[in-house]
Amino acid sequence: MLEIKDLHASINGKEILKGINLVVKPGEVHAIMGPNGSGKSTLSSVLVGNPAFEVTKGSISFYGKDLMQLSPEDRSHEGIFLSFQYPVEIPGVSMVNFMRAAVNEQRKYRNQLSLSASEFLKLMREKRAVVEMDNKLANRSVNEGFSGGEKKRNEIFQMAMLEPRLSILDETDSGLDIDALRIVAQGVNTLKSAETSTIVITHYQRLLDYIKPDIVHVLYNGRIVKTAGPELALQLEERGYDWIKEEVAE
Amino acid sequence: MNPEQQYIDLFVRYEAMICQHSAGVLNAQRAKAFASFEQSGFPDKKQEQYKYTDIAKLFEPDYGLNLNRLDIPVNPHEVFKCDVPNMSTALYFVVNDTFYKEQLPKSFLPEGVLLGSLKEMAESHPDLVKNYYGQLADSSKDAVTAVNTMFAQDGFFIYVPDWVVVEKPLQLINILRSTVDFMVNRRVLIVLGKGAQLRLLVCDHTMDDVNFLATQVCEVYAGEGSVLDLYEMEETNMSSTRISNMYVRQEADSNVLINGVTLTNGSTRNRTEVVLAGKGAEISLNGMAIADKDQHVDNSTFIDHAASDCTSTELFKYVLDDESTGAFAGKVLVRPGAQKTSSQQTNRNLCATRKARMFTQPQLEIYADDVKCSHGATVGQLDETSLFYMRSRGIPEREARLLLMFAFVNEVIDNIRIDALRERLHLLVEKRFRGELNRCKGCENCK
Secondary structure (H helix, E strand, C coil): CEEEEEEEEEEEEEEEEEEEEEEECCCCCCEECCCCCHHHHHHHHHHCCCCEEEEEEEEEEECCHHHHHHHHHHHCCCCEEEECCCCCCEEEEEEHHHHHHHHHHHHHHHCCCCCCCHHHHHHHHHHHHHHHHHHHHHHHHECCCCHHHHHHHHHHHHHHHHHCCEEEEEEECCCCCCHHHHHHHHHHHHHCCCEEEEEEEEECCCHHHCCCEEEEEEEECEEEEECCCCCCHHHHHHCCCHHHHHHCCC | CHHHHHHHHEEEEHHHHHHHHCHHHHHHHHHHHHHHHHHHHCCCCCHHCCCCCCCCHHHHHHHHCCCCCCCCCCCCHHCCCCCCCCCCCCEEEEEEEECCCCCCCCCCCCCCCCEEEEEEEHHHHHHHHHCCCCCCCCCCCCCHHHHHHHHCCCCEEEECCCCCCCCCEEEEEEECCCCEEEEEEEEEEEEECCCCCCCCCHHHHHHCCCCCCEEEEEEEEECCCCCEEEEEEEECCCEEEEEEEEEEECCCEEEEEEEEEEEEEEEEEEEEEEECCCCEEEEEEEEEEEEEECCEEEEEEEEEEEECCEEEEEEEECCCCCCEEEEEEEEEEECCCCCCCCCEEEEEEEEECCCCHHHHHCCCECCCCEEEEEEEEEECCHHHHHHHHHHHCCCHHHHHHHHHHHHHCCCCCCCCCCCCHHHHHHHHHHHHCCCCCCCCCCCCCCC
């Protein structure tokens, strides 16, 4: 499980996270909401070890391991997965080669044998079905020329391939039409189990209609200022964030 | 002694011996080449065309030559296995500059195709060879061509008559072999008649650890409607210098693809000049270099759009590591009247360290108004966002870098029109990036 204590982080000397405390237990779905610029994406970047961000204080432990000591690749091997808000296009690297490298590196880390070509293709086929992804997309370069919806589906496909213990969905709903949203959400729900946890970062209630959170947090100005049950998301949808800002100001 | 003088002295002293062991057609060009070399010497770096490679310096060391044509005791079939197997059984060898005549592949060549030693062909078919030899390679315009013309005694010749299609790709292996520092002047002549078709892969290897200087002048005639694929792959060692001048003349509707890959080398300078002489001719000129340590790779191209409706596409990509240097200078000339020209030039480069240097210089001269010409050049590093994305999926940084570098050069490999070669190159490039590809030295390594 994930335990974040008094986490401070900055980029280019500017402090964005100012003391985050968060505990996520196996099987739980947490939603992190908040207005623009509150630090939501920074939190997800810091969790996966993006070198652009500097952690200045605090700790993150994941199943007892100190995350700060782990490289981004080892965090992935430990079972942390981020569905990027803006998935990166990598021309010339095919999805197949990309995923094969990712899956086999994970297996190596876990002292498992590499998958044979046919085992791997079988796995690809199986997981593609989770997000109704076309075979053609799998043969193309990573995200190159994919539509916004296809990119997000591809993120969930990668998540299905890597079977993480903790999935962080960063604004996965942004830019998705209703059908794509449904497919993506269904994919996430299919992959969920009592052992895995999910952090859903979102602006809107919309995605939470499909992926039901157990706990909702509001992030504002680098801190979690409110934590409640799913009803909080509905409240935010109705009233916006101003009342939160006012509460904080008081 | 300046670098020119030793070649002048050498020629004056051994001219008779050089001629004695060569053919009349080749000998006929020597005096003129000598006169222009004596006058102009080696180019300095102030000359635009040689801005990025110090030619005089490359010629400066004292190399041995085999002007007396002593037999080099080697059976390439026994000692050599190329990195591109399964291509075909049509494998030929040139040891230094001598065509290897033993154990030739069983004849499958279509009737009329002439293939073999340039010297022997010049003796047996003097009129044919005379028509082409030295006609494109003007030794008054280039010192390297002059030196090569002065000293070249042999090399490789292939002639494909009108309408003849050589179905099987041919593979020619150039092997450098010597026990002392050594200079080789090789000459190649490729002639395709009207509608003829040929695919040729030429691989450069070195078998010994001594210093080599190999000059090569290659003249290519692509007749009307002919199709030629010419792949050149260099897998030599750190102590090898390759200076190659290639001259191509294309008649109407001919289609030529040239792809030069520098996998391992010491110093390499490739000059390619293409004249699109007939309407509708098409050239695809590609190159790729992977360099590290203090390797040097310089590709200089000149495409002369002399007729209308011709197409030229250039794609050159370099990956430079350590303190290696790369250069690409590409000139495109569109002559008056060469309307409907389509020309595209692309040069993209990755510098993996701060000490690696890339020089790139596109040059366009356009004297026609209804043309489409573009060029683009970039020098950069690997994309950090892509790297992080891959790492976040569990791919270690080193591996992610390799995948990105591999992806970067793939575009050039994908232009290869022989499947077996393309697949093999994918593998070789990967091995090269992983440092598993041994530099050529005694070809046991390549087995």
